[in-house]
């Protein structure tokens with residue numbers, strides 16, 4: 001039968017067992033299951049095969065002459081940590097099988113076992129490998145879109161921010177990042193995580209302002225099947241997903257009052273309760289929050305709980321707006337140019353002096369996010385050579401100009417007008433996105449989408 005284009009690839013397997021009949025059976029059956037197999041009669045032969053070849057998965061008997069199964073697993077993990085191991089064991093040695101799991105085995109099977117059990121287990125190994133591969137592909141893709149998460153800037157303001165990150169990163173303190181929209185709060189949160197002992201564990205970001213009130217609780221804490229209409233299945237909450245790592249609660253000021261009380265309880269007890277369940281679950285998660293709002297003002301207006309504010313603001317990092325660190329623009333622009341530089345074109349985008357001075361004279365209500373959009377736009381328009389001010393978006397140029405000069409520009413696109421309206425609304429509300437969205441008559445989610453929307457769309461439209 002021809003291979004399906006999306007059919008999972010078979011595993012490269014090593015089977016080691018001193019039972020002759022099993023060796024013969026596996027030589028025949030594992031290829032029938034769609035995998036390649038090297039069969040070994042004992043632990044020493046298995047170890048020699050591991051030295052020679054790479055295997056996706058090993059299936060080993062625990063009791064073998066020479067090296068036992070646990071020693072073979074240790075050898076396999078030493079040669080290639082991503083190799084999965086399954087152990088075969090007699091009924092009497094379940095304890096040893098559990099020991100094998102502690103040594104990093106994927107699972108174990110008790111002899112005599114059925115071929116369908118082996119097949120099902122190999123399918124699980126295959127699924128896990130595919131998911132892991134997809135995960136790495138997504139990380140790679142995200143990095144090629146967003147660039148590696150690197151915090152750029154050598155201005156005094158950013159130097160101070162870097163210093164704070166290196167101080168607070170290694171502690172387990174809750175951190176509150178303050179700054180206008182697009183100043184890089186999420187990048188700072190990531191940097192705090194990367195500077196901590198939790199760096200190898202998940203970093204999970206959630207925007208508290210972008211979720212409807214009735215979904216936030218189940219998103220954060222999970223829910224049981226049938227907990228509410230539409231909860232067709234059990235769902236693990238983001239606090240549990242972030243286990244051992246960091247959860248980043250962006251736009252914490254937008255968290256509804258009812259959820260503020262629940263979050264406070266979680267921060268104090270380190271326990272969560274899934275929606276629709278009575279029992280609590282311990283969570284080991286570091287919490288980093290961010291907001292562009294003034295939480296003290298919100299407390300004074302009874303919009304934010306004072307006790308929660310004191311719980312999350314143990315350590316504050318203030319991110320300066322881009323207009324207060326214009327010296328960072330050349331470095332930021334170079335970083336963002338590298339992000340958007342079309343692959344394979346082989347020319348070096350640079351900015352002319354007039355483009356740089358236009359960038360430096362802008363007020364940047366959307367901060368670095370707006371700069372990223374401007375640079376992306378310019379890389380689309382500029383086929384070769386340096387980027388000059390004529391490659392900057394019209395709505396951007398327009399805001400530099402006086403009314404008289406504006407009239408000389410050509411007609412604006414709908415997208416230009418839309419971005420102009422969005423930036424003006426954000427200006428009027430000091431960067432407060434929920435208020436700007438309300439004024440514009442669009443949902444907060446739509447506002448976020450429009451802010452993040454790639455200017456590529458605009459060009460290709």
Ligand SMILES: Nc1ncnc2c1ncn2[C@@H]1O[C@H](COP(=O)(O)OP(=O)(O)OP(=O)(O)O)[C@@H](O)[C@H]1O
Nearest residue numbers: 150151152153180181182183184185186187368369
């Ligand atoms: N110092 C920086 N160095 C490099 N890139 C940056 C920097 N600051 C921001 N960016 C880029 O700008 C964009 C917006 O950053 P980010 O999402 O971290 O901002 P934010 O403050 O969290 O925004 P919001 O408040 O709207 O959620 C991202 O593409 C990010 O990579």
